[in-house]
Amino acid sequence: MDREAHDRLDALQRDPYPLYARARAAEGLTFVPELDAWLVARDADVREVLRRADEFSSVQALRPDVIPSPAAFAVLAGGFGGQPTVVSSDGPAHQRHRAPLNRGLSTGRVGELLPFVARRSAELIDEFEPHGTVELVEAYARRLPSEVVGRLIGLDPVDVPAAVYGSNRAEQLLFRPLPEDEQIAAAHDVVELHHLLDSYVRDRRAAPRDDLLSGMVEALAPEPGELTLDQRHELVSNVQNLFIAGHLTTTAVIGTAFLHLLGDRRQWELLCEQPESVHSAVEEALRYDTAVQGFRRTTTREVTLSGTVLPAGSVVFVAYGSANRDEQRHERPDVFDITRRPTRHVAFGYGTHGCPGSQLAREQLRITLELFSRRLPGLRFVDEGPGEMLPTLIHRAPEHLHLTW
Numbered sequence: 091m092d093r094e095a096h097d098r099l100d101a102l103q104r105d106p107y108p109l110y111a112r113a114r115a116a117e118g119l120t121f122v123p124e125l126d127a128w129l130v131a132r133d134a135d136v137r138e139v140l141r142r143a144d145e146f147s148s149v150q151a152l153r154p155d156v157i158p159s160p161a162a163f164a165v166l167a168g169g170f171g172g173q174p175t176v177v178s179s180d181g182p183a184h185q186r187h188r189a190p191l192n193r194g195l196s197t198g199r200v201g202e203l204l205p206f207v208a209r210r211s212a213e214l215i216d217e218f219e220p221h222g223t224v225e226l227v228e229a230y231a232r233r234l235p236s237e238v239v240g241r242l243i244g245l246d247p248v249d250v251p252a253a254v255y256g257s258n259r260a261e262q263l264l265f266r267p268l269p270e271d272e273q274i275a276a277a278h279d280v281v282e283l284h285h286l287l288d289s290y291v292r293d294r295r296a297a298p299r300d301d302l303l304s305g306m307v308e309a310l311a312p313e314p315g316e317l318t319l320d321q322r323h324e325l326v327s328n329v330q331n332l333f334i335a336g337h338l339t340t341t342a343v344i345g346t347a348f349l350h351l352l353g354d355r356r357q358w359e360l361l362c363e364q365p366e367s368v369h370s371a372v373e374e375a376l377r378y379d380t381a382v383q384g385f386r387r388t389t390t391r392e393v394t395l396s397g398t399v400l401p402a403g404s405v406v407f408v409a410y411g412s413a414n415r416d417e418q419r420h421e422r423p424d425v426f427d428i429t430r431r432p433t434r435h436v437a438f439g440y441g442t443h444g445c446p447g448s449q450l451a452r453e454q455l456r457i458t459l460e461l462f463s464r465r466l467p468g469l470r471f472v473d474e475g476p477g478e479m480l481p482t483l484i485h486r487a488p489e490h491l492h493l494t495w
């Protein structure tokens with residue numbers, strides 16, 4: 091990718107909203123060269139694509155923004171990934187991947203995790219409270235969700251930081267333009283993560299436990315006996331996907347929730363004065379600066395959408411983040427307002443691929459906002475104010491949040 095293309099993609103990732111607004115106002119769909127895809131920007135069109143799953147395949151849902159170099163690919167060949175996962179499969183294959191997740195993320199299962207969420211949330215605040223300032227992304231937003239999803243899956247807490255590191259490297263490799271030597275280094279880190287997850291997968295085949303990982307092994311490799319290499323590849327791909335889907339997104343929304351609550355401090359004060367507004371604050375944070383800005387779909391046949399004819403094989407970028415700012419759906423969509431009556435947003439997608447972790451994500455954000463507003467009502471930015479947003483469309487988040495109280 092040349093320098094200019096890199097800069098254009100970077101600018102779009104840091105602030106996609108002006109492009110979305112133009113695309114929503116335009117006739118038909120808008121082709122966006124930086125994304126190499128047609129942008130589906132209106133709420134009604136986003137829902138239509140997600141409803142028509144047989145015409146809009148998920149096979150390339152997570153197609154990387156950047157294709158790694160052949161040398162980086164060669165390193166990745168020593169790992170276990172690369173197989174279709176729940177996000178990137180359709181029809182019966184998708185249902186097969188999805189079934190253990192529905193069971194493992196049921197209301198009852200999520201309920202069992204909540205005492206842990208509340209305890210860890212309080213302990214993380216205990217750690218930084220005496221210092222009077224905190225960089226919240228590192229000290230809290232990155233930690234709580236990864237510990238929670240690690241526990242859900244069944245990872246030993248000592249392995250969670252390594253899994254976070256490996257996931258971040260995987261994301262950098264596939265979504266950030268890196269020089270070749272950095273790509274190779276990132277690929278080695280990703281392979282290390284694969285081997286770590288593979289050891290878990292084999293362990294759960296030998297000795298199942300009461301965790302989601304055991305449920306995935308049981309569902310994806312139901313016949314007894316040692317796992318085949320293909321099964322290990324499939325399982326590692328899906329466990330890695332679940333770990334990433336479960337933590338980066340929630341980390342992002344914790345970050346943006348504080349960014350906007352403190353950015354207009356009346357909103358924060360309102361939350362502190364009226365604790366019952368936490369539920370609408372959670373929904374507004376999810377809607378206003380949607381963590382997963384969009385995923386791709388590929389047409390399986392010629393399809394007309396919003397008047398634009400898309401030949402078979404066309405790639406569309408389904409922009410949940412734009413739908414959630416659609417003035418046809420939400421009043422004053424560009425205003426962050428926790429007093430608005432929650433409207434149905436698409437922050438968790440919609441339809442067959444709709445997020446199975448939405449309840450767990452909402453509960454983590456609710457518990458976080460309840461605890462912070464009770465314990466640190468004086469919370470505010472330190473002098474320099476909020477920093478930049480991370481350049482990514484798959485977990486939109488502030489790079490840092492330096493706060494005091």
Ligand code: HEM
Pocket residue numbers: 148151176177178188191239242331332335336337339340343380381382385410436437438439440442443444445446447448450451452
């Ligand atoms: C605020 C946090 C979260 C947001 C914004 C979010 C958003 C989304 C979205 C938009 C999708 C739909 C993808 C598509 O249309 O292709 C999705 C799918 C998914 N999410 Fe979440 N998610 C969050 C948290 C979680 C958590 C906590 C978990 C698990 C612990 C999780 C696991 C998944 C999985 C496995 C899928 C794929 C489902 C499928 O393809 O059938 N997510 N998420």
